[in-house]
Amino acid sequence: MQAGPPDPAGTEEATVFLGGHWRRPLKPNGPVPAGLSDAEASLAPEACGGCHPEQLADWKGALHSRAMGPGLLGQLQVMGAQSREDHAACLQCHAPLAEQAEHLVQSLTAGVALPPSANGASSAHGLTCAGCHVRGHIRYGPPRREGKTSGAEPPLPHGGWQVTKAFSDAKFCSACHQFEAGGHSLNGKPLENTYEEWRSSRHAREGRTCQSCHMPDRRHLWRGIHDPAMTRSGLTIATRIETDGGRIRAELTLTNTGVGHAFPTYVTPRVLVEIGQEDSDGKPIEATLERHLIARDVSLDLTRENADSRLMPDETRRYRYDRPRVGDAQALLFRVRVYPDAFYADFYRALLNDPDYGKGHGTLRAALEQAEASAYALFEERRPFGARYGAGGAPR
Numbered sequence: 311m312q313a314g315p316p317d318p319a320g321t322e323e324a325t326v327f328l329g330g331h332w333r334r335p336l337k338p339n340g341p342v343p344a345g346l347s348d349a350e351a352s353l354a355p356e357a358c359g360g361c362h363p364e365q366l367a368d369w370k371g372a373l374h375s376r377a378m379g380p381g382l383l384g385q386l387q388v389m390g391a392q393s394r395e396d397h398a399a400c401l402q403c404h405a406p407l408a409e410q411a412e413h414l415v416q417s418l419t420a421g422v423a424l425p426p427s428a429n430g431a432s433s434a435h436g437l438t439c440a441g442c443h444v445r446g447h448i449r450y451g452p453p454r455r456e457g458k459t460s461g462a463e464p465p466l467p468h469g470g471w472q473v474t475k476a477f478s479d480a481k482f483c484s485a486c487h488q489f490e491a492g493g494h495s496l497n498g499k500p501l502e503n504t505y506e507e508w509r510s511s512r513h514a515r516e517g518r519t520c521q522s523c524h525m526p527d528r529r530h531l532w533r534g535i536h537d538p539a540m541t542r543s544g545l546t547i548a549t550r551i552e553t554d555g556g557r558i559r560a561e562l563t564l565t566n567t568g569v570g571h572a573f574p575t576y577v578t579p580r581v582l583v584e585i586g587q588e589d590s591d592g593k594p595i596e597a598t599l600e601r602h603l604i605a606r607d608v609s610l611d612l613t614r615e616n617a618d619s620r621l622m623p624d625e626t627r628r629y630r631y632d633r634p635r636v637g638d639a640q641a642l643l644f645r646v647r648v649y650p651d652a653f654y655a656d657f658y659r660a661l662l663n664d665p666d667y668g669k670g671h672g673t674l675r676a677a678l679e680q681a682e683a684s685a686y687a688l689f690e691e692r693r694p695f696g697a698r699y700g701a702g703g704a705p706r
């Protein structure tokens with residue numbers, strides 16, 4: 311039998327399995343089955359990493375391991391130590407284990423970040439190995455890849471594991487990267503719509519799953535918009551310029567050639583395209599700068615969508631520039647800057663300026679710094695104009 315591309319709606323096996331696997335709030339793992347060593351019983355990522363060092367190293371570099379950052383913690387502090395239901399609304403994606411929810415209540419009550427509990431769980435760990443792989447102390451994972459074995463002899467560690475293709479299905483990720491029908495929507499689109507954007511793209515039809523781009527060779531990397539090289543890999547950018555007497559006609563085209571969903575998929579990043587003239591010191595001349603925003607721009611209280619200028623898969627956008635060359639302009643600058651956490655930065659600034667907002671200021675200030683520090687230049691190009699009207703000096 312010829313295996314076709316995976317069903318973009320998710321296979322039936324995946325749908326059934328994931329319905330149970332991600333029924334939240336997750337149940338506590340319960341008593342440790344007889345025969346498991348302390349390392350095998352532990353929910354701590356470091357315990358898994360003792361035997362799975364590659365996954366641990368990759369995970370530590372990924373945002374999933376930092377899903378309980380200061381921005382989230384500041385907001386949880388404000389909710390109050392015992393507000394379990396309010397916590398759950400965030401923890402279900404940011405730190406989903408029941409044992410982590412319990413640890414958070416204890417830490418907030420104590421007013422300090424406690425060390426991990428005896429079972430190895432900590433609310434500070436974010437989205438852990440066990441959060442994706444362990445239910446009731448049983449390990450779940452994808453089918454073994456052909457030709458790959460560790461050579462481990464039975465009895466296998468942690469009592470073996472249960473195999474399901476659901477781990478290799480894009481639907482696995484939709485538990486947290488897609489709002490369900492009926493969830494919060496703006497302008498007819500769910501606030502989080504990544505899985506559906508992917509499903510209607512060429513990538514889904516051609517069998518390119520979330521995992522194939524974000525977990526190449528099953529690596530636990532999950533690089534996204536915070537990673538300049540990853541973002542560059544998804545886009546094709548071209549520029550063109552004509553100088554005609556005193557006029558500059560230019561164009562920057564940007565095509566979403568390799569992002570498996572909208573660029574960017576979330577309401578939180580902002581991408582700024584700038585075209586403008588530079589003076590002889592290489593400084594942009596403000597009056598000549600044209601700026602274009604690529605974003606799903608929503609109000610801070612998430613009640614309004616102001617604009618949606620994102621690029622869907624395979625979409626091309628042309629930014630034209632047609633202006634007179636000003637006095638001392640020497641070059642035309644094309645620049646694309648990415649602000650992965652622009653929405654959060656605005657949100658933290660608003661909270662810090664709110665006189666009614668008492669708690670969590672120190673944490674929020676740290677969150678603001680982190681959000682501002684993630685900005686980077688995705689693309690930058692200078693095109694010198696050369697000599698003007700036969701003036702002295704060689705063209706640059």
Ligand code: HEC
Pocket residue numbers: 349350352353354357358359360361362439440443444449450451452453454455458459460461462466467468471
């Ligand atoms: C004492 C060592 C040990 C510990 C601790 C351990 N594992 Fe394993 N695990 C193994 C070995 C060995 C295998 C078998 C690998 C093989 O033969 O392919 C395995 C297999 C797996 C598999 C299936 C891999 C596949 O090929 O599909 C998953 C998933 C898994 N472990 C997850 C975890 C998680 C999550 C934790 C922590 C909560 C953990 N393991 C802790 C040793 C360990």
Ligand code: HEC
Pocket residue numbers: 373374376377378379402403404406437441482483484485486487520521524525532533534535536537650
């Ligand atoms: C239990 C919920 C959950 C699941 C399941 C999940 N994620 Fe995530 N993911 C998150 C959260 C929460 C963040 C944000 C972490 C942070 O920055 O605080 C995130 C961040 C990411 C990022 C980084 C985005 C950036 O801004 O750079 C990528 C990429 C990603 N996830 C891909 C995936 C893929 C692919 C899968 C499926 C294999 C998946 N995730 C499954 C919750 C989840």
Ligand code: HEC
Pocket residue numbers: 376377378379380381382385386399400401402403404485486487488502576578579654677
């Ligand atoms: C449906 C899953 C989901 C739920 C529920 C959720 N988040 Fe997130 N959150 C995400 C994902 C995915 C990202 C990553 C977005 C990105 O990096 O592009 C994220 C990112 C964040 C960030 C920025 C990154 C960081 O860690 O500082 C903050 C702050 C945040 N969420 C706060 C919250 C709060 C507060 C709640 C509860 C009111 C909440 N989230 C509920 C999925 C979720």
Ligand code: HEC
Pocket residue numbers: 355358359362365366367369374437438439440441442443451452453454455477478479482521522525527528530
């Ligand atoms: C966001 C969910 C998520 C988290 C967190 C996560 N994994 Fe995985 N893991 C997956 C998925 C999905 C696959 C299968 C990928 C595929 O099929 O392409 C996988 C595959 C594996 C495999 C099989 C690897 C292979 O080469 O066959 C092991 C072992 C494993 N994970 C262990 C871990 C360990 C250890 C951690 C923590 C350090 C961890 N995982 C964290 C989702 C996760």
Ligand code: HEC
Pocket residue numbers: 480483484487504505506508513518519520521523524533534535536540541543544568569570571572573574575576577578579
């Ligand atoms: C064809 C490759 C490809 C596929 C398939 C793909 N992505 Fe991405 N993804 C990217 C690239 C490239 C980026 C970085 C550019 C960007 O942020 O749009 C990215 C960014 C992200 C981000 C960062 C947040 C943001 O606002 O952009 C998240 C979260 C994410 N992907 C999740 C997913 C999930 C979940 C799926 C499956 C439903 C998926 N991706 C499928 C290539 C892919």
